Amino acid sequence: MLEKLKIHLNQNFPFLENSKLLLAVSGGIDSMVLVHLLHQLNYSIDLCHCNFQLRGIESFDDQHFIQEYADANEIPLFLTQFDTEAFANDYKLSTQIAARELRYNWFYELLVNENYDYILTAHHADDNIETFLINLSRGTGLEGLVGIPAQNNKIIRPLLPFTRVEIEQYAKENTIQWREDSSNASDKYLRNKIRHHLVPLLKELNPQFMDSFQKTQSYLKESQELVDDASIMVYQQVAKEDEETIVFDLKQLLRLPNYKSYLYQWLHEFGFTAWEDIYGLVESQSGKQVFAPNYRLLKDREQLILSPILLEKEAQVYYIEKNVREVNIPLNLAFCKVDDISGASNSVIFVDEDQLVYPLVLKKWEEGDSFQPFGMNGKSKKLSKLFKDEKLSLLEKENCWVLWSGNQIVWVVGIRQDERFRTDNSTQNILKIALQ
Structure with missing residues (x-):
């Protein structure tokens, strides 16, 4: 197994040799075998262990076992404890999903805070079969059948080519000590039911099932x-x-x-x-x-x-005082006084500044808002009808801002100016407002 792992790492993960590595250890046979193998291959690794506090004193015994192993072998160790059940209840998650989220969030914190290059975990070929069957039983697309990825961003799983039988044999041959998780004997979890009942039956039906499965996953x-x-x-x-x-x-x-x-x-x-x-x-x-x-x-x-989906927030209202030249939030609006009108469009309007009541107010439209569209001789129109005529999508309507002067709309921004603020030959102060 040692030589097989060496070839596997050299072919698929040659960059690990000169990387700063952190190995996640539970104290079980899989992770303790991986620690031993990597030391035999002269990889420099540190350890991390999560105590999920799900098995009472047994969880703390696992923690003490890892601590004693790390001390005896002078290996740096990171420890953490989680109230997994409370987290699962707070976020309405299953215990297994909660534990997964907690540990992987912690892994990535360690990667960043301690400058590690990669996290290694001890998932193996039998874990891959179980994951395949779990996904198959729940219904999945092709990506749910290709199994556990050997590398997922900064997480690497070097033991995926190896079976549980190979790992157990290596542990016995090298007198490796490990902790047995009592929950693994229970059929409480779906994974354990598959491990104890379905996989043995598949192996009985086809003694070469492991080889066949790995070939199938390669094709997938x-x-x-x-x-x-x-x-x-x-x-x-x-x-x-x-x-x-x-x-x-x-x-x-x-x-x-x-x-x-x-x-x-x-x-x-x-x-x-x-x-x-x-x-x-x-x-x-x-x-x-x-x-x-x-x-x-x-x-x-x-x-x-x-x-x-944008989280609901309090109504956003922005006030624009007189003589402001530019507004950057929530839109980029430019204000300037001009002597004549040229280049008017949906994005550029010209208004009679003497008709404005300051401060101007910029806010999202609301149901029931109405205005007098430019060029319609004072006829009123609801914004909802304007949006329908303009064939705006729901998203475009939700993102529509309106510029107000007192209780009158000046501009449905980027769409239509209000008739009441238009300029004419008698206008003394022309204000240009542009959406940039």
């Missing part, structure tokens, strides 16, 4: 790479990005014979799970939306618009 990974390449090429034809949104052209999308697969590839990383609802958006009426925890997908005529 190659297929995933092909899918990713195709997804990127099609994305460039269908999607357009700006700072906060991604717009998908439905006409282009519907030309694809398997557009649902592309939507899944593009959207699953944003946390969407209601796939039938998403596929239904394509044929639904404008204004329909599907939500993920932090994003929404909106149908707007011949487009699907992906945007982050």
Whole structure:
């Protein structure tokens, strides 16, 4: 196993040899074997251990075991303790998910604060099978079947090619001590049920199951790479990005014979799970939306618009005093006095400053707001009707700002000026306001 690991690391992770490494150790057989192997190969590693306080005194015994091992071998060790159950209850997570979030958040804190290059964990081939079967049982796309990645950003898993049998054999041959987690014997968790009952049956049905499984995963990974390449090429034809949104052209999308697969590839990383609802958006009426925890997908005529969900805040109101030349928040507006009118547009207006009441007020539009559109001879119009006529999307309406003078609208910014503040031949003071 030692020679096999040496070849594996040299071929796939040659950069580890000169990197500052931190190894996550639980005290179990997998992590203690990895510590031993890396020392035999002369890698310089420090250790870190999480006490999740889920097994009473046993959790603290694991911590003491790691502390004594580190002291005896003069290895730097980082320790932390978590109230995992309280965290799980506060955030409505399963205990396993809570423990995962806690430990990986801590890992990345150590990477940054202590200047480590990589974190190593002791996941192995049997863990990969269990993860595959868990994902398969819950329903997943191709990415859920390719297993645990050997490298995920700064997390590296050197033991993935090795089985639990190989690890146990190496531990016995080298008289390695470890701690046995009593919870591993329980069928309380889905992973343990799969480990104790399903995997042994698969190995009984096919004695070469491990080899067959690893070959299958290799094929799946190659297929995933092909899918990713195709997804990127099609994305460039269908999607357009700006700072906060991604717009998908439905006409282009519907030309694809398997557009649902592309939507899944593009959207699953944003946390969407209601796939039938998403596929239904394509044929639904404008204004329909599907939500993920932090994003929404909106149908707007011949487009699907992906945007982050903005947290509700108190109404934003900005005051603009007389003689202010420029405003940078929330929009970039420039104010200057001019002698004549030229270049008026949706983004540049000219108003009679003598008609303004200061301070001007800049705020988001509200339902019921109305104004007198420029050029309509004093007829009133609700902003909601203006937006409909202008065919604004829901996102464009939500991001619309209005400039007020007293209780009258001066400008629906970037869209239409109010008639009441227009200039004429008698205007003495012309103020130019430009959206930059």
